[in-house]
Amino acid sequence: MWRFLTYMDNSGLYVGLDIGTTSIKVIVAEKVKGQLNVIGVGNQPSNGLSRGVIVDIDQAADAIRSAVNQAQEKASIEIKDVIVSVPANMLRxxxxxxxxxxxxxxxxxxxxxxxxxxxxxxxxxxxxxxxxIDIQPEEFIVDGFDGIKDPRGMVGVRLEMRGKLISGSKGIMHNLQKAVTKAGLNIVSTVLTPLAESHVVLNDGEQDFGTIIVxxxxxxxxASVIHDHQLKYATTDPEGGTFITKDISIVLNTSMNNAEKIKRDYGYADSLQASADNEFPVEVVGQSEPTYIDERYLAEIIEARLSQIFDRIKDRLNQIQAILT
Structure with a gap:
């Protein structure tokens, strides 16, 4: 069984491995006086993956090893043990x-x-x-008295637990483990990606009261629902930033590389925040001279795709009544 644990090796180093839909990332952090300092990172395209799932173990292992080598070089250490993130699309x-x-x-x-x-x-x-993969206790019941968060030290005869069971596909988890092992690494712990994100972007009150992370x-x-410091629900939409880049490429008739650069340099998620007066050049396929478009037009392309993604996610969250109105 995969478990959600916190792990640090004897040298005081944490090494995290995140296998995403478009990139594989490695981060090395050193704990000094109670704080984590990043001392090395690696980033490689996600070869051997389709929609976040490993479909070619050899290619994925090579990409993992390349990302690890980058992090090793920057941190001046040898990496053998890693903490691997388990993304939401694998979870039930x-x-x-x-x-x-x-x-x-x-x-x-x-x-x-x-x-x-x-x-x-x-x-x-x-x-x-x-x-x-994991079990998250939500409450304990001692001799019929419910709502207990920590029953240790209490007296009783009958102890019950209500919680959430988190499972994953055996095949997908096996392929993930196999690719990491084939890259020459040892998985010492796993962490649920939505929970890791919640610790990074949410304060204690937000994790307790309830927040949706997109x-x-x-x-x-x-989209992940965090409440009472636990993962209550997660849903995945099969579209992301790459689809926005494709939209820009098609509408502006430019290459994917140019579209990605334009998105990063001039893009706005909200067209109301963009200016129709600020123009920039676009290299158009088949033309020797660039075409000029304004930021507002680009933002409308981006906003259209984002609206579709967020509308679908909102519908799923409404089905479980995760959004208060």
Missing amino acids: IEPCNGLITLDDQSREITEEDVRNVAASALGTSLPQEREI DLGGGQTT
């Missing part, structure tokens, strides 16, 4: 329950009891093609 989240009887008579609940009741939830029936990636867009 569903309710789970655990139950154990402590003893014939009431006694104090221990850490081992908490682990045992969580382990009892592992008996939840899953399709053969899926495996458990991650616009290259090949897809993910």
Whole structure:
């Protein structure tokens, strides 16, 4: 079973590996006086992947190794152990329950009891093609009293747990693990990408009260619902930044490389923020002279695709009543 853990090797270094839809990223961080300092990074195109899923293990392993080599060179270390992120498109989240009887008579609940009741939830029936990645306890129930966040030290006979079971496709997880191993690396821990993002971009109150994180990636867009410091729901739209680049390329009749540069240099997600007075040159295929367009026109191209993506995500979030109106 894959587990969500925090890991640091004996040298005080963290090495994270993120296999995204368009790029594979490696980051090396050193913990000094309670703070993490980034000392090396690597970034390579996601060869061997399609929509965030590994379809060619050899190509993916080569890309992972190239990204690791970049990070090693910058950090002046040798990387063997990595923490691997598990993206939202691999996840399925569903309710789970655990139950154990402590003893014939009431006694104090221990850490081992908490682990045992969580382990009892592992008996939840899953399709053969899926495996458990993590279990997130939401509340404990001691002798019928619910709403308990931490039952340790309490006295009871019957301990129950309600939570979320997070599973992934066995085939997809196997291919991910195989590619990392083939790249000469050892997976010491896994982390759910939406949870990692929540720790980076949200403060404590936002993680507790409830927030939706929208991650616009290259090949897809993910929306994750974080509440009570836990991942409650995640959905993935199969379109992302690369689709915006393609739109720009088609509408302006320019190459994908030029379209990507234009998007980064002049693009706005909101056309109201762009100026119709600011023009820039566009290299048009088949023409020797550039064509000039304004930022407002470019923003309208970008905004059209974003509106489609966000509308679909909003519909899915509304289905689970994640958005308060």
